[in-house]
Amino acid sequence: MDTLSYKTISANKSTVNKLWVLVDAEGQTLGRLASKVAILIRGKHKPNFTPHVDCGDNVIVINAAKINLTGKKWEDKQYIRYTGYPGGQRSLSANQLFDKNPSSIIEKSVKGMLPKNKLGAALFRNLYVYNDSNHTQEAQKPVSINLNDIN
Secondary structure, three states: OOOOOHHHHHHOOOOOOOOEEEEEEEEEHHHHHHHHHHHHHHHOOOOOOOOOOOOOEEEEEEOOHOOOOOHHHHHHHHHEEOOOOOOOOOEHHHHHHHOHHHHHHHHHHHHOEEEEEEEEHHHHHEEOOOOOOOOOHHHHOEEOOOOOHHO
């Protein structure tokens, strides 16, 4: 009997091909950069994407201190946290948070675009953000990509 059989391929930990990718954030807009980095970390750009498996790439973001925000977001955008005590709500503007740690703005925006579960926490560990062009992952031989080429 000659019939075609199509089977859905489901990726697992042993069949996933994870790459190291280098992204330059210089001159990039924060939200557009974060959404493309989240797609790379999640693996949604790969043909064998499986929602419940870490099939994305390891992403290194350099030059985080040269990121752009459009409009008046440097003053108007608020990052709110809660200390756990009554009346303990604290907020920082994007400018204040950037002055403290420029890489934390990129980390917060990418983390908000990942799943809010154990898989999201594991995926977030695949992100490495550096304020300048120096990074410590030279041994992994990361491939530099241009984010403007990714849809």
